[in-house]
Amino acid sequence: MDSLTIRRPDDWHLHFRDDAVMEGVVPYTARQFARAIVMPNLTPPVTTTARGAAYRERILAAVPEGIEFTPLMTCYLTDNTDADDIAHGFATGVFTAAKLYPAGATTNSDSGVTDIRKLDRVLERMAEIGMPLCIHGEVTDHDVDVFDREAVFIERTLAPLIVRLPHLRVIFEHITTADAVQFVDGAGENVAATITPQHLHLNRNAMLVGGIRPHAYCLPVAKREVHRLALRAAATSGSAKYFLGTDSAPHAREAKESACGCAGIFNAPYALESYLAVFDEEQAIDRFEAFASENGPRFYRLPLNEGTITLERADNPVPEVLNVNGTAIVPFHAGEMLGWRLAG
Ligand code: DOR
Ligand code: ZN
Numbered sequence: 001m002d003s004l005t006i007r008r009p010d011d012w013h014l015h016f017r018d019d020a021v022m023e024g025v026v027p028y029t030a031r032q033f034a035r036a037i038v039m040p041n042l043t044p045p046v047t048t049t050a051r052g053a054a055y056r057e058r059i060l061a062a063v064p065e066g067i068e069f070t071p072l073m074t075c076y077l078t079d080n081t082d083a084d085d086i087a088h089g090f091a092t093g094v095f096t097a098a099k100l101y102p103a104g105a106t107t108n109s110d111s112g113v114t115d116i117r118k119l120d121r122v123l124e125r126m127a128e129i130g131m132p133l134c135i136h137g138e139v140t141d142h143d144v145d146v147f148d149r150e151a152v153f154i155e156r157t158l159a160p161l162i163v164r165l166p167h168l169r170v171i172f173e174h175i176t177t178a179d180a181v182q183f184v185d186g187a188g189e190n191v192a193a194t195i196t197p198q199h200l201h202l203n204r205n206a207m208l209v210g211g212i213r214p215h216a217y218c219l220p221v222a223k224r225e226v227h228r229l230a231l232r233a234a235a236t237s238g239s240a241k242y243f244l245g246t247d248s249a250p251h252a253r254e255a256k257e258s259a260c261g262c263a264g265i266f267n268a269p270y271a272l273e274s275y276l277a278v279f280d281e282e283q284a285i286d287r288f289e290a291f292a293s294e295n296g297p298r299f300y301r302l303p304l305n306e307g308t309i310t311l312e313r314a315d316n317p318v319p320e321v322l323n324v325n326g327t328a329i330v331p332f333h334a335g336e337m338l339g340w341r342l343a344g
Contacts, residue, residue, distance in 0.1 A: 001285060001313075002312060002313045003310055003311065003312040003313065003343070004276070004285060004288065004310065004311045004312075004340075005308050005309070005310045006288065006289040006292060006293055006308060006309060006311075007289060007293040007294070007304060007305055007307070007308055008033070008034040008293065008305040008306070008307045008308060008309055009032070009033055009034070009244060009272065009292035009293040009305075009309070010033050010034055010035040010036060010037075010244070010292075010293065010296050010297065010305065011029060011032070011033045011035075011036040011037070011244060011245060011246050011248070011268075011271065012036075012037045012171070012194050012243055012244060012245040012296045012300075013036075013037050013039065013134070013171075013173050013174060013194050013196075013245030013246065013247050014029060014036050014037070014038065014039065014245070014246050014247060014248040014249075014268065015038075015039045015041065015107075015247070015248060015249045015250065015264065016029075016036075016038055016039075016059060016071075017042070017250060018042050018055070018058065020325045020326055020327065021250055021252075021324060021325065021327055021329075022058065022059065022062055023062040023325050024324035024325025024326070024327065025248070025250050025266075025268055025324055026059055026062040026063060026069075027062070027063070027064050027067075028268040028269045029069070029248070029268045029271075030063050030064060030067045030069035031067065031342070032268070032271055032272050032309075032342060033069070033271075034068065034069065034070065034305040034307070035069070035070045035071070035072055035302075035305070036069075036071060036072065037072045037074060037096060037097065037134065037245070038055070038056075038059065038071045038072065038073055038074060039074060039099060040052070040055075040073070040074050040075060040076035040099055041076060041099075041101065041106075041107060041108035041109060042055070042108065043108055044111075045076035045078075045108060045111055046073070046074070046075060046076050047075065047076050047078055047081065047111070048075075048082075048085055048089075049075075049085055049086065049088055049089035049092070049094050049095065052073040052074075052075060052089055052094045052095055053073075053089075053094045055073065056071055056073050056094065059071040072096035072097075072300075073094055073095050073096060074095060074096065074097045074098060074099045074134060075089060075095045075097075075098040075099065076098075076099055076101065076111070076112075077098050077099060077100050077101070077112070077113055077119060077122065078111050078112065078113065079113060079114055079115075079118045079119075081098075081119065081122050083121055083122045083125040086098055086122070086125075086126075086131070087125055087126075087129055087131070090126075090129060090131045091129070095131070096132070096300065096302075097131065097132040097133065097134050097171070097300075098122075098126060098131060098132075098133055098134070099133075099134045099135075099136070100112070100113055100116070100119075100133060100134065100135045100136065101113065101136045102116075102136065102138065102139065102140050102153075102157075103140065104140045105136050105138045105140050105149075105219070106136060106138075106219040106263055107219075107249070107262060107263055107264060109136070116157055116161065123161070123165055123168060124165065126168060127165045127167045127168040127169075130169065130301070131169075132169040132170070132171055132299075132300060133168055133169065133170050133171070134171045134173050135158065135170060135171065135172055135173060136173060136174075136219075137150055137153045137154065137157075137158055137172050137173065137175070137180070137220075138150050138153050138219070138220050139152045139153045139156060139157065146221055147204070147221065147223060147224075149220065150175070150176055150177050150179065150180055150220050151177055151179040151180075154179055154180065154183050158170075158172065158183065159183070162187060162188075162190075162191060166188070166190070167190060168190065169190045169191075169299070170190060170191050170192070171192050171193065171194060171245075171299070172184055172191065172192070172193040172194075173193070173194050173245060173247070174194055174195070174196050174199065174220060174245060174247045175193045175194070175195060175199070175220075175231065175234075176199050176220040176221070176222065176223050176227060176231070177223055177227045177230070178226060178227050178230035178231075180193065181193075181230045181231065181233075181234045184234075184241050184242070185234075185239070185241070189241075191241070192240075192241045192242070192243065192295070192299045193234075193241060193242055193243075194242075194243055194244065194245025194247075194296075195231055195234065195235045195242055195243075195244070195245065196218075196245065196246055196247045196265075196267070197246060197267050197271060197274035197275050197278070197332065198216070198218060198222065198247075198265045198267060198332060199222060199228065199231050200228065200231055200232050200235060200275070200278045201228075201274065201277075201278065202216050202222045202228070203222055203223065203224060203225045203227070203228045204221065204222045204223055204224060205225075206222060207221070207222055214256040214257055214258070214261040215256060215265065215330050215332075215334065216265070217256070217261060217263055217265075218247065218249065218263050218264050218265045219263040219264075221263075232278060232282055235275075235278065235279075235291055236278070236279055236282040236284035236287055236291075237287075238284075238287050238290065240290070240294075240295045240298060240299070241295070241299075242291060242295065243291055243292075243295040243296035243299065244271075244275060244291055244292045244296060245296075246267050246268060246271045247264075247265070247267075248265070248266055248267045248268035248271065249263070249264025249265060249266065250264065250266040250268075250324065250327075250329050251264050251266070251329070252327050252328065252329060253321060253328045253329060253330050254328075256330065265332050266322075266329050266330065266331050266332060267331065267332035267333075268331075269318075269322065269331050270316070270318055270331065270332065270333055270338060272292070272309075272311060272340075272342055273311065273316055273338045273339075273340045273341060273342065274332060274333060274338065275288070275291075275292065276288060276311055276340045277338060277339060277340060279291070280339070280340070293305065309342065309343075309344075310342075310343040310344065311340045311341065311342055311343065312340065312341055312343045313339060313340060313341075314339075314340070314341040315337055315338075315339070315341075316337065316338040316339070316340060316341040317336075317337050317338075318331060318332075318333040318334055318335065318336050318337070318338060319331065319334065319335075320334050320335050321334065
């Protein structure tokens with residue numbers, strides 16, 4: 001097979017940032033995807049309907065002329081989230097979902113939730129109105145090893161949450177472990193997961209062998225090979241519970257190449273090519289369209305996109321660095337040759 005035409009896909013998890021970097025990264029995503037779930041971890045975070053509506057306008061202003069692209073906004077949950085406000089945001093179409101960051105789990109999560117039980121009323125309301133909950137699934141306890149934080153989150157937080165609120169629709173985002181796959185497979189239809197390209201390509205050796213490689217560092221951190229293989233099996237299994245979410249997270253090159261480098265991989269520019277390489281290697285190209293373009297909208301109860309995109313087999317060299325509206329950012333696969341290219 002030398003070319004693949006599929007329904008236009010969506011990205012169900014990414015970071016656009018704000019200001020000049022946002023203006024520089026939005027076109028990469030708009031070129032590949034019809035819609036994207038936009039993370040709210042700005043400074044200050046997108047915690048209210050008013051902020052969500054204003055941020056959406058700024059993103060729309062950065063979409064290149066002639067391209068149709070719809071940002072789907074999320075609300076950043078805090079200990080003090082106003083259930084009425086986010087229900088209003090959901091009812092009026094400003095918010096598509098709400099995002100749970102355990103406080104301190106990752107970039108700009110300091111205002112996140114300190115104890116999920118503080119959100120009982122908000123989450124009950126979300127379950128009632130059918131508003132999906134996106135979860136960064138890692139505990140933040142200092143005594144829990146960083147490689148175990150996802151598995152411990154399942155046991156301590158996620159499993160009990162699903163029991164308390166069996167109708168809440170939950171997206172377990174950017175999963176990185178076989179434990180997460182097992183949990184999602186065993187849960188009801190109200191639980192789904194996104195998988196990033198980097199967690200399908202990289203295990204923790206990629207980050208730590210032969211020198212420390214900051215551009216392979218993101219959160220949740222890449223795990224052992226056995227986990228990467230479980231994620232590849234899940235993504236290519238055909239199960240409707242798994243869908244595409246890049247977690248594209250641009251940081252300036254110097255912020256990553258630092259004594260305390262930021263977490264996040266900028267994968268928006270070659271996201272589809274990167275995912276398709278995995279489906280190709282796993283001999284599952286026939287399952288790519290469901291993962292990229294169908295499972296996500298079905299879970300979110302949104303219409304499937306009209307229109308198609310085509311990928312063709314061709315050498316596709318990835319630059320070492322991109323000038324993103326004045327900021328140097330190293331893309332995922334920098335310096336590598338990909339074997340697929342978005343046509344047109
Ligand atoms: O690696 C990550 N980067 N993980 C996250 O959860 C946040 C993101 C960011 O905003 O940079
Ligand atoms: Zn993210």
